[in-house]
Structure formats: structure tokens, C-alpha cells
Amino acid sequence: MIRKIALVGAGGKMGCRITDNLRDNRDYDVSYLEVSAEGKSRLMQRGVAVSSEEVIGGADAVILAVPDIHIGKVASSLLQKFRPGCIVITLDPAAAMGGHLPKRDDITYFVTHPTHPSVFNWEADRKKHFDYFGGISATQSIVCALAQGPEEHYAEGEALAKIFYAPVSRAHRITVEQMALLEPGLAETFLGAVMFTMREALDDIIAKGVPREAAFDFFMGHINIDLALCFDQIPGGVFSDACYKAIAIGKPLIFRDDWKKVLDPEHVKYQVEIMTKA
Structure with a gap:
């Protein structure tokens, strides 16, 4: 003990x-x-x-x-x-x-x-x-x-x-292998890249002239509802038909077809190798 x-x-x-x-x-x-x-x-x-x-x-x-x-x-x-x-x-x-x-x-x-x-x-x-x-x-x-x-x-x-x-x-x-899939794979390599890209998108909208506070409030509010809908936190909740059409337009423009490679166990091993180098 x-x-x-x-x-x-x-x-x-x-x-x-x-x-x-x-x-x-x-x-x-x-x-x-x-x-x-x-x-x-x-x-x-x-x-x-x-x-x-x-x-x-x-x-x-x-x-x-x-x-x-x-x-x-x-x-x-x-x-x-x-x-x-x-x-x-x-x-x-x-x-x-x-x-x-x-x-x-x-x-x-x-x-x-x-x-x-x-x-x-x-x-x-x-x-x-x-x-x-x-x-x-x-x-x-x-x-x-x-x-x-x-x-x-x-x-x-x-x-x-x-x-x-x-x-x-x-x-x-x-297992250790499963934990590595979660981090760095899912939480850092994937989610970190997505989060930084989201910040870049917000900054780009502000640079285009939308007032910073308006853009921030709008973005954060939509993150909240989008997460709730995506991860089944609202019983029976779904996106609007128009939103599904927008997602279909955006996804191929933002993500490569092989993006899930970042979560392959062998690629995660590569990520760990890079991250643990002095």
C-alpha cells in the first residue's frame, strides 16, 4: 500500500x-x-x-x-x-x-x-x-x-x-496505447490544430471589419449550441437543413480527405517521437 x-x-x-x-x-x-x-x-x-x-x-x-x-x-x-x-x-x-x-x-x-x-x-x-x-x-x-x-x-x-x-x-x-490516441492524437494534434484554426477564422472575420465583440459573442454562442447539438446534449436536437448544406460546402474546403490519418496508431507513435525529442 x-x-x-x-x-x-x-x-x-x-x-x-x-x-x-x-x-x-x-x-x-x-x-x-x-x-x-x-x-x-x-x-x-x-x-x-x-x-x-x-x-x-x-x-x-x-x-x-x-x-x-x-x-x-x-x-x-x-x-x-x-x-x-x-x-x-x-x-x-x-x-x-x-x-x-x-x-x-x-x-x-x-x-x-x-x-x-x-x-x-x-x-x-x-x-x-x-x-x-x-x-x-x-x-x-x-x-x-x-x-x-x-x-x-x-x-x-x-x-x-x-x-x-x-x-x-x-x-x-x-491502455497506454489508447491513452496516446487520446493525447497527443485526439486532444493535441487533432483538436489543437482545429482550435487554432477556429481562432484564425475568428481573427479573419474581425480583420474583414466585423466588430470584435460582436464576432466573439456570435462565435462563442454558436460554439456552445453546435457542441450541444453535435454531442447529443439536447434530446432530439438537430441542425437546420440550411446548416447541413453549409457543412457540406465547408468540410471539403477545410479538411483533406485523409485527415483521419492523424489518429492512426502508427502516426500517433510518430507524433510521440517528435514531441519527446529534446
Whole structure:
């Protein structure tokens, strides 16, 4: 059972989010590791003391809250310090998918990532709605995968992830390969490209003379209703006949016929390879 935790990269952007959710939890004994001056300053502001790498050997779980391009190097440098049976947790599938986690048969690799609060997640408390990233007040789901290790470690890893990503409504168990299809494939490579293209379209309309506030309000309102219709949030709701005709005109102008290639498993592996290069 996980009792002692070492959080590596505790003062980074993601590390601070996890620190904030773990520091007052009495179920775990957490040590915080950070090497950058900026990170140490953030921890100091939180009243959190930085530990040395000596704590790694006694940790039941080690959370690697470091950028994807550094995980392989960091994990390799700590590899001999992990105790047998240690659960090593990464916050993204890229390192596991890209083969950057060093081989050692007597440790567990557990991968988890937040879904972030849904656009359909209407919080009763309006302030919670503005926790866009999650992990503070707005409810989100998480995905988890046991990349390597005994089955009983899955439940322990999921329970810990629910705490450091809290508040969590659902935890979905999937494989590392499936998680990579979700990110980077679906959420970053596909959706990120679509989102930036949407922003470019809005900026183009404003450049053509439509007042910025009018264009923004119109665009955001239509995103809201279009999402609700597209993803079955309105029972029996459909687009207008004219809108379907407009979609038929726009889709071949905007998307290549082979656009789904970006979601092919082999292409996702290529994306991971590019993203994890230093």
C-alpha cells in the first residue's frame, strides 16, 4: 500500500497543482523534490520544504511531474534508487509510449492523465466553472493505465491519482496505447490544430471589419449550441437543413480527405517521437 510518496518536479506547473492537493492529506507522507530556483521559490511560498534524492529509496510511489522531454533522463538517473515494488507514476503517456522509461522488472509504471473539466460540466457554484484546467474546484475525470507491474498496483495508483487530480468524478481504465490516441492524437494534434484554426477564422472575420465583440459573442454562442447539438446534449436536437448544406460546402474546403490519418496508431507513435525529442 502506498504510504510514502516522492514528488519529483514538485515546484513546476503541474507539480505545484499536485503539491497543493497532497500537502494537507494525512493519508500520505509526501516528500517534495525540485531542482530549479523558480520551482523552489514556488514551494517556499506554499510553506513546503524541498527534500533530497535520498527519500527516493524509501518511497512507495514516485510521481514524475516533469516535462515529457526530460522524463527518460530523470527516470534513468533515479532508476537504481527506486525500491523494489515502487510505483513510478507519469502524468502523460508519451514517455511510456515512446519507450523512454528505463527497463527494470521489479518496479511498476503507472500512467495517468486528467480529462480536464468538460464544457458540459455545469457546476452549481459558478466560481468552480472557471477552473478550466481542473484539480482545484471543478469536477473532472481521469484516465489511468498500468503500463507494467502487478494488478493490485492499479487500484493503488488510481486511488492516489484521484487525490492529486481532485475533485474527480470518474476514473477510466485504458491502455497506454489508447491513452496516446487520446493525447497527443485526439486532444493535441487533432483538436489543437482545429482550435487554432477556429481562432484564425475568428481573427479573419474581425480583420474583414466585423466588430470584435460582436464576432466573439456570435462565435462563442454558436460554439456552445453546435457542441450541444453535435454531442447529443439536447434530446432530439438537430441542425437546420440550411446548416447541413453549409457543412457540406465547408468540410471539403477545410479538411483533406485523409485527415483521419492523424489518429492512426502508427502516426500517433510518430507524433510521440517528435514531441519527446529534446
